[in-house]
Amino acid sequence: MKLCLLWFIAILIGATTLATSDAVHANGDQIVVVSQSAVSDFPNGVKFFIEATSPDEIDDIRVTFKKLGQSNRSGYRVVDFEPGTEITGESLIPSGSGGEFIPPGTRIEYSFEIRDKTGRTLRTEDQVFVYLDHRLEWQTLSDGLITLYYNDTVIDGRAQAILEAAQETLQRMGPILGIDPKDPLHIVTYGDYGSMVEALPFRAQAVRDNLITQGTAFSEERVLLVLGAGSDYLGTTSHEFTHLLVADAAGRATAKFPSWLNEGLAEYGNIEPGEEYDRALSRAIENGRLRPLWFQATFSGTPDDIIIAYGQGKSVVEFMLSNYDEQKMADLVVALKRTFDIDTALQETYGFDQYGLDTEWRKSLGLEPLPEPEDRVAQQQATPTPPPTSILAATAAPTISAQETAVPVPANTPEPVEQDTNQASPGCSAPSHSGNSVTDLAMLALLGGPLAMLTARGIRRRR
Numbered sequence: 001m002k003l004c005l006l007w008f009i010a011i012l013i014g015a016t017t018l019a020t021s022d023a024v025h026a027n028g029d030q031i032v033v034v035s036q037s038a039v040s041d042f043p044n045g046v047k048f049f050i051e052a053t054s055p056d057e058i059d060d061i062r063v064t065f066k067k068l069g070q071s072n073r074s075g076y077r078v079v080d081f082e083p084g085t086e087i088t089g090e091s092l093i094p095s096g097s098g099g100e101f102i103p104p105g106t107r108i109e110y111s112f113e114i115r116d117k118t119g120r121t122l123r124t125e126d127q128v129f130v131y132l133d134h135r136l137e138w139q140t141l142s143d144g145l146i147t148l149y150y151n152d153t154v155i156d157g158r159a160q161a162i163l164e165a166a167q168e169t170l171q172r173m174g175p176i177l178g179i180d181p182k183d184p185l186h187i188v189t190y191g192d193y194g195s196m197v198e199a200l201p202f203r204a205q206a207v208r209d210n211l212i213t214q215g216t217a218f219s220e221e222r223v224l225l226v227l228g229a230g231s232d233y234l235g236t237t238s239h240e241f242t243h244l245l246v247a248d249a250a251g252r253a254t255a256k257f258p259s260w261l262n263e264g265l266a267e268y269g270n271i272e273p274g275e276e277y278d279r280a281l282s283r284a285i286e287n288g289r290l291r292p293l294w295f296q297a298t299f300s301g302t303p304d305d306i307i308i309a310y311g312q313g314k315s316v317v318e319f320m321l322s323n324y325d326e327q328k329m330a331d332l333v334v335a336l337k338r339t340f341d342i343d344t345a346l347q348e349t350y351g352f353d354q355y356g357l358d359t360e361w362r363k364s365l366g367l368e369p370l371p372e373p374e375d376r377v378a379q380q381q382a383t384p385t386p387p388p389t390s391i392l393a394a395t396a397a398p399t400i401s402a403q404e405t406a407v408p409v410p411a412n413t414p415e416p417v418e419q420d421t422n423q424a425s426p427g428c429s430a431p432s433h434s435g436n437s438v439t440d441l442a443m444l445a446l447l448g449g450p451l452a453m454l455t456a457r458g459i460r461r462r463r
Contacts, residue, residue, distance in 0.1 A: 029055055031114050031122040038110055038129035043198045045095040045102060046131055050079060050112050051088050052122075059083045060115040063091050067100075068107040068128070068183075069221040070247060070254075079112070101201045103216070105149060105186035105223040106131045132188070133199055143167060146185050153191030154228045162189055162226060165237045165271055173242050173269040176321065177249040178330025185244055186221075187237070189228040196227055214405040215240040219247030219254055235272035236405045242269035249330075253337040258354075260296035261342070264313030268321065280304070281311030285365065292370055293358035297342075319361045324350065 034051035041047045048063045061081060066074035081089030095102035102108075108131055112124045132138050136151040141163045148166075150159040166187060174180060190196035193212055200213055215226045215236040224244060226237050243266050247254045267273060284290050289308060293316065299309040321329060328349050335345035343353035350357065359369040 031058070031116060031120050033112070033114070033122065033124055036112060036124060036127070038108065038127070040131055040134040041092065042104065042131070042133045042135065043095060044092065045099065046093045046108060046129065048079070048091045048093070048110060048112075049089070050114075051086075052114055053086045054114075054116040054120060055085065056116045056118045056120070057083050057085055058087050058114060058116045061087070061089050062113050063110055064113065065093060065108055065110040067102070067221055068109055069223075070219060070251065076113075096202060102131055103188075103201075103218045103221055103223045103225055104131060104133050104199050105188040105225070106218075106221045107184065107186070130186075133195070136195065145181060146170070146187065148187045148189065150189045150228070151191065153195060154189055155191060158191075158228045158233065159189065161234060162187060162228060162237050165234045166224075166241045168271050169238045169241045169269050170245065172271070173245050173265070176269075176326055176329050177245055177265075177333055178327075179245065179249045181245070181248050183222065183248075185224070185241075185248075187224045187226060187241070189226045189233075191228050193227060193229065196225070199225060216405075217241070217243040217247075219244060222248070232272075232405075235270055235274065238269060238271040239266045240405060242266040245269070249333045251337055253340055256336060256340045256342065258297040258342050259299045260293060260309065260313035260316060262313075263299075263310055264315075264317030267310065267314040268317045277307065277311035277314050279311075280307040281315055284308040284311070285367065290362075290367075292355075293361070294343075294354040315365075316357065316361050319364055320350075320357070323360075323364070 031052060031054040034053060036048075036050045038046055038048050046065075048065075050061065050063075052058060052061070058081075061079035062076045063079055064074060064076040066072050077091045077093060079089040079091040081087045093099060093102070093108075108129045109126050110129065111126045112122075114122045114124075132149060136153070138149045138151055139159075141148040141150070141159055143163070146163060146166050148159055148163045150162075166185075170181070188199070190199070196213070200216065203211075213225075213227065214230070214232060215224065217224050217240040222244060224237070224240050226233060226240070243262065246257065246262055246265055250257055267277065289305075290312065291305075291309070293312070296309050296313065299306050301309075332345055332349040335348045336342060339345050339348070346357060347353050352360065355370070362369050
């Protein structure tokens, strides 16, 4: 009897030991992530960290990431670590130098893929990280769609005013563009330019010395960067936020929007427009300096030519919206998304191309229409459009995603800190009419991008 009891106890202990052993083996037969995170290494980029364990040596880790925005293009980078069963690794996504520029406010989705020598693989769940300037403590205001990031350098009350300016612009331009955005839109505002300058894409030295960027819209990332100082911050916010809305409406066809249309819509959406562009247009009409509309796919020429082009684009868009059903503008956007050609889209929507629109617009101003299309080539050959100055090729690296507002640097402004990036913003700036040739050249250097904003509001607007 005692032998049977001892045998039974032995079997029970053995079974318990076997079960415990099996449980330990099962729990230890997989890769385990101890911790993972993303942190800002502004202005250098985003750092990713991971700690993990595995029963066998981990020999490969990659971080997959994508900037959430218009295209959601994804990529990956190899994580640096010492192979082993317990590892700690990190990887940097560079901003600018060695990679694409990442503006503050960008949402980045990321995950890790971990492999060991036996072939085990673990893919972590997607996480979303918002890249910000970690030198400052950020606060937020949000209505659910638009989120504003600001810090204590922003003057009291201006953060709320900036958010409300964006909301008012959306209410005004959403129906015109035929959109009701669902994906987040981010605004990052700095209260002083000394802090903001490192958040901007690379500039040539002459540009940095002579221009102050008031606002930049990054359509790809759905981010707007605004200087919350000075008297023009609401107009800047409204104009640049309209660029984000145009990109939201146009999608992949954003690059096919001619500058006269994109900038005309942005200024039409401006809740605090000035008179600079209107005055420039009036002078151009008086002096016979109006260019054909089809020459305004991108803005080029002298600083005066650029200001006139903004005035012309604004006036043409106002003509379209006041003389035709507003729904036609939304229809034009849809047609342009399908055709990728502005003349075809105009013809389908309004019944005329850029020449026809130019003619109707000029007639509305009491001006003589331009020659018939068949004479257009001969006219262009007789009076060719002035080519862009050669400084463009030397200093402007074109990108599609950024539009910006900038003004000349006033006297005695400290030199901005240079950012180590390899990409230039295509934004342009209003020339100062002070006769400063260096400033004029710096402004011309910014005209390489097709979707930049030119403004003189820092000099004469809203006075």
